Structure formats: C-alpha cells, structure tokens
Amino acid sequence: MAPITRRSFVPMLALAGTPLLSMPLAVQAQSPWPARPVKLVVPQGAGSGSDVIARLLSDRLAQQLGQAVVVENNPAANGLVALGAVAKAPADGYTLVLAGVSQIAFNPALYKSLPYDPLKDFTFLAPVADTPFVLVTSNRSGIKTFAQFLEQAKAKSGELTFGSAGIGNSTHIAMELIAATAGVKLMHVPYKGSAAALTAVLAGEVDAMVSVVGPALPQVQSGKVQAVAVLGATRVPQWPQVPTVKEAGLNVPPMPGWYAIAGPARLDPKIVASFNAALQKVMADPAVKARLAELSLPAMSGGEAEIRRRAVDDQAFWSAFISRNNIRVE
Numbered sequence: 001m002a003p004i005t006r007r008s009f010v011p012m013l014a015l016a017g018t019p020l021l022s023m024p025l026a027v028q029a030q031s032p033w034p035a036r037p038v039k040l041v042v043p044q045g046a047g048s049g050s051d052v053i054a055r056l057l058s059d060r061l062a063q064q065l066g067q068a069v070v071v072e073n074n075p076a077a078n079g080l081v082a083l084g085a086v087a088k089a090p091a092d093g094y095t096l097v098l099a100g101v102s103q104i105a106f107n108p109a110l111y112k113s114l115p116y117d118p119l120k121d122f123t124f125l126a127p128v129a130d131t132p133f134v135l136v137t138s139n140r141s142g143i144k145t146f147a148q149f150l151e152q153a154k155a156k157s158g159e160l161t162f163g164s165a166g167i168g169n170s171t172h173i174a175m176e177l178i179a180a181t182a183g184v185k186l187m188h189v190p191y192k193g194s195a196a197a198l199t200a201v202l203a204g205e206v207d208a209m210v211s212v213v214g215p216a217l218p219q220v221q222s223g224k225v226q227a228v229a230v231l232g233a234t235r236v237p238q239w240p241q242v243p244t245v246k247e248a249g250l251n252v253p254p255m256p257g258w259y260a261i262a263g264p265a266r267l268d269p270k271i272v273a274s275f276n277a278a279l280q281k282v283m284a285d286p287a288v289k290a291r292l293a294e295l296s297l298p299a300m301s302g303g304e305a306e307i308r309r310r311a312v313d314d315q316a317f318w319s320a321f322i323s324r325n326n327i328r329v330e
Contacts, residue, residue, distance in 0.1 A: 084115030
C-alpha cells in the first residue's frame with residue numbers, strides 16, 4: 001500500500017466530506033409533502049359557494065396532511081387573477097385553487113385573452129362537489145312561481161331586473177340561459193360577489209337572481225325571498241315543492257355547476273395521490289357529509305380524468321352559447 005502523504009491526504013479528506021455536506025440537501029429534496037402550509041386559493045369572495053366549501057374542507061384537510069391549509073380569497077376579474085397566479089406558481093403542491101365552471105368553461109369565451117389555459121396549465125387533483133342553482137325572487141317583485149317570472153319578463157321586456165355575482169359569473173350565465181331559452185329580455189345588474197347580489201334581492205333592489213342553493217337556503221326558509229325553480233335535473237331535497245325549470249315548462253338544459261381542486265401543471269403524481277388520499281378521508285367524514293347535504297352540494301365522483309371530461313364538454317357547450325348570445329365582458 002502506498003504511503004499517505006500530506007499532498008494525497010487533503011483530496012481524500014475533501015472527497016470523504018462530500019456526502020456529509022450534500023446530505024442535508026438530499027434529505028430536503030426527499031422530504032414528504034407537505035413540509036409547510038398549503039395555500040388554497042378561492043377565486044370568489046367571502047360567503048360565496050366556493051368559499052363555504054373551502055372553509056369547510058380546510059381545517060379537516062390540515063388534520064389529515066399535518067400542515068395548515070390556508071384559504072385565500074381572490075375574486076378579482078372573475079377569477080382571472082387567481083387562476084393566472086396559480087398557473088404560474090411552482091409545481092410543488094403548496095399553491096392550489098378551488099376552481100369552478102366559471103373559470104374553466106366560461107372565461108375562455110368571455111375574454112379575448114386569458115392569463116391561463118384552463119386545460120393545459122393545471123393539474124386537476126380531485127373533484128369536490130356539484131353545485132345546483134336556484135332561481136330566487138324578491139318579495140317586493142310579487143313573483144312566487146316560475147310561470148309568473150316568465151309572464152313579468154315578457155310583459156316588462158328589458159325591465160325585469162336580475163342580480164349576479166359579476167359579469168361572466170355562473171349566476172349571470174345561468175340567467176342568460178333562461179332568458180335565451182324563453183325568448184325574453186332581462187336587465188342585468190352585476191354586483192361584487194354573490195353575497196352582495198343576494199342582499200340586493202332581499203332588499204328589493206333587483207327582482208331576481210340565480211344563486212347557488214347553499215347561500216339562499218336560510219333566506220328562502222325564513223320567507224325573505226321566494227325559490228321559484230331549480231336549475232338542475234332534480235329537485236332540491238330541502239325544497240321538494242320547488243320544481244326544476246324543465247318541470248315548470250321551460251326545456252332548458254340542466255345547469256349544475258361544479259368545483260374541483262387544481263394545482264399548476266406537471267404536479268408530481270405522488271403529491272396528487274397524497275392529496276387525494278387526504279381529501280377522500282375528509283369527504284367520508286360524517287360531519288362533512290352532513291354539512292354538504294345541508295347545503296345541497298352533492299359530492300362529485302371520479303378523478304382527474306372525470307374533471308377533464310367535464311371541463312372539455314362544458315367549455316364546448318358554454319363557449320358556443322356565450323358566442324351565440326354575444327355575451328362579453330366590457
């Protein structure tokens with residue numbers, strides 16, 4: 001064996017130390033997700049349907065993941081800002097979004113350019129819930145049935161008012177679908193969020209609005225507004241006496257909205273699997289099931305493939321409808 005000299009010992013020492021120096025980086029790279037709080041962006045304001053869902057899930061997801069899940073509301077520009085930011089975020093699983101049909105299916109037809117591509121810039125992690133809509137009217141309007149709503153819409157062409165959570169929001173597009181199918185003209189009054197629009201209906205500032213069922217439930221049950229028709233394939237369990245729009249005589253396609261959790265494109269499949277495992281446990285929680293049932297938010301089934309299928313189908317249908325009816329965001 002050759003003797004170890006001072007000259008040969010120094011390089012050997014450097015090589016021997018290399019694994020020790022690099023070990024923290026290797027351990028850090030292999031740290032299980034999540035190693036810090038996860039941000040869940042909601043592209044709507046406080047009190048909206050997606051906000052209610054996000055806050056229902058966030059604490060329980062945190063318990064399953066072992067890290068806080070922080071809800072961040074960003075309703076600017078009908079979700080353009082929120083989804084644009086998530087699309088550009090690092091694909092590390094720490095920035096997610098509770099996206100809905102408005103941002104995925106409506107916005108591509110409403111805006112000439114988007115800061116994101118709904119089908120290319122996201123990894124869809126998991127479906128969450130379908131969101132049936134209901135047409136509610138103010139007591140001041142005197143409208144108590146869907147037939148009366150159509151009668152007044154025809155008699156007051158362009159004067160019957162409806163509120164929405166903003167131009168291009170699902171609460172806006174749903175009413176446009178009713179108007180186009182019935183051949184009537186309505187006056188649109190957009191508000192900054194669904195809570196503000198529902199407050200306007202309560203005050204009689206507008207005659208009607210299409211609302212997600214959950215936020216409208218207490219107002220209908222207390223008699224402060226009237227539920228006249230459900231925009232879905234079936235009636236809502238809480239209001240068995242309220243017909244669907246089709247049952248009320250208008251052959252309009254069912255319009256359930258939906259929410260799904262997404263992250264930036266190219267998200268690690270291991271992160272997707274970990275998140276889905278946690279979400280499945282949360283969705284199986286009896287308390288969560290009961291609360292979703294109270295809000296008439298049926299849980300969606302399927303995985304990323306099912307969300308993509310719905311996203312593609314809805315984008316095709318609503319793009320054609322929005323273009324045909326010349327609905328634009330000014």
